[in-house]
Amino acid sequence: MLISFPHMGKLHLALTRTLKLLDIPYLIPPLPGPAALQLGQELAPEGSCLPFCLVLGNMREALNSGADTLVMIGGSGPCRFGYFVYLAEKLLVDAGYKFRVLIIDKGHLWQDYSYLKRGGGFSALALIAAAKHGWQLVVCDEAISALKREYLPRALDPVKLNDYFTECSEELTRTESVAKILQIRAKIENQIKKTPLLPASSVLRIGLVGDIYTLLEPYANHEIEDFLQRSGVCVYKEMAVSRWIPNILLPWRKGGYTRELLSYAYPYLQSSVGGFGLESVANTRKMGESCVDGIIQLFPLGCMPEIVAQSAINRICQKEHLPVLSITMDQHDSMTGFKTRLEAFLEMLNRQKKNRANAIN
Amino acid sequence: MKLKIGFPRALFYYLYFPFWHTFFTELGFEVVCSEPTNKLSLDLGVQETVNDACLPIKIYHGHVAELKDKVDVLFLPRMVSVRKLDSEVFCPKFLGLPDMIRNSIEGLPRIIDDKVDLSKGFYPLWRLSFRIAHKLDRKGWAVAAAFFKANKAQRRFSAYLAQEVPAQEAIYAVIGGENLSKSVEIPKPDVHLAILGYPYLIYDAFINVGLLEKLAQMGIKAWTAEMVPPDRLEAQGKNLPKNLFWHFSNRTMRATFYYLKEHKVDGLVHVTAFGCGPDAMVDKLMELESKAHKRTPFLTLSLDEHTGEAGVLTRIEAFVDMLRLRRKGNEDLVSYHG
Incomplete structure (x- = not known):
């Protein structure tokens, strides 16, 4: 048994950590890129x-490199x-592949568990503990990237702060216990408080909304976050694996979560509507009211x-x-058109901001 | 003067209109429909809708835009689900349809957009009808009486559909009490085709440029999902590892299995709209199933805003020619349909 899985954002951190703790052999497919897209497009409708296309391509990459079991959420x-x-x-x-899928979905869990157990020989408690550990890793990693998105462009010495973030991320991959993970997170939060920052109103702030895969997978969004960061823009993003999964999987949190979203989105x-439609509308309003100068909506072509x-x-x-700015991401690999639209949008926002500042003075 | 309630002649009109028409008429309202889809509704729709939406949604917007100044109330139900089956709902665009309309079209009259969710609770349709009637100031026995009449009308409508009456004619027959004009009998059809897809594409002669009529002229018998006996349609559900999430898609998939397994047809035609989300999956599943069932010939007919008569006709003709040639080529492999 060699387990593999398609990528989505940083979810692989949690999966690999869990599998490692349980001593199950695993294989990390290459990050989604042109190769995965090509392989996916060949078979996808x-x-x-x-x-x-990217998920399918990623699965094929995994199978081509020898995996025989795939894990994927339904x-x-x-x-x-x-x-x-x-x-x-x-x-x-x-297409002629031979493999087995472990589907994380209603009605499949017991089957998956018994299959894994036959291969590994661990107890249910060990599985839960390992999953929790892996989960904390993702939560912490996402928290760090959120801080990086929001504070790096405001730092007086961005190079130093960036180095510090990189260092912490590396440290995170080497951690061995949940306590250590939490410690790193606390350390970064402290460090941010100590770092000299520009006032929040002095930089451009942009909120990202859209569907989860496009927002979390850098290849699917043409690495928009890096681009915005390089242009000195603070990026706000409510979407995160760590926020979404608990609210969907835990029944006692689902109702409150939907109600909160509806309270923002209700007039519109x-x-x-399934997927992340409600989230996108609610987050647009939420961020629009609180902190950002503009919103960018990203979604794949045909996303209902x-x-x-x-x-x-x-x-x-x-x-x-x-x-x-609403941008439809289609399956072309061209950066130029994408960048032009972003640059124009940023320029417009900058000018608006300047005019507003002048009007106040 | 009677209050005028507007009902766009698109999407779920082709399956559920007899119920709502009878219900509102019995309560003493006048039901106004938009004209059958035409160039105007298409143009209005394209103009008003967000540009990524699919053709049927644009057409629906067009119908609403056409109706909005003619009526006092628009009835745009939020179709969520019509039965209890796993997590089956309608396509996301149906779920957000009243909101899309409100966000995109200016100057709308009052809108009734109650949620049609028949998967939860006791007698959901009964309660929904009372809720809607209450909004229109109708209470008590009159509502119950209207409800029963509406139900009866809907049942008659389904019976007509099962008897192979085209949807639009069946609607006229039920609500207008007109006699059924005997549909043109095809003397001896030599080719049987399953024409599968969503009712708002199959039965809207403007969108599909008169597909059913053309098939009849060519001497081809068209079979649709509505002609499958309901219980036998449902029995096909077991063939997929997991039911699809969308009501119309499940119907289409089940009809596919039915026609493939019963060997009733020579080929399958999937009628789909460009940009339809669920169909991207349904189309592939249908293709795989046709391949698995003795490589039954399969044609995807994709419709968009610019669909021309010639294009559709050419594709159908080529497909049918191929079927006939195939039959000539290997007489013994042909299915003996009944």
């Missing part, structure tokens, strides 16, 4: 979205994401929930005078 829609794994299995079998969208969200976000843009 014509109208499928970019995340599906779902219950109505976003297509929940059916990816079932369709992918059919497509891969049709009054129902959950985000199209509904787009109509609501357009309305918010008009009604609440919040600049919004």
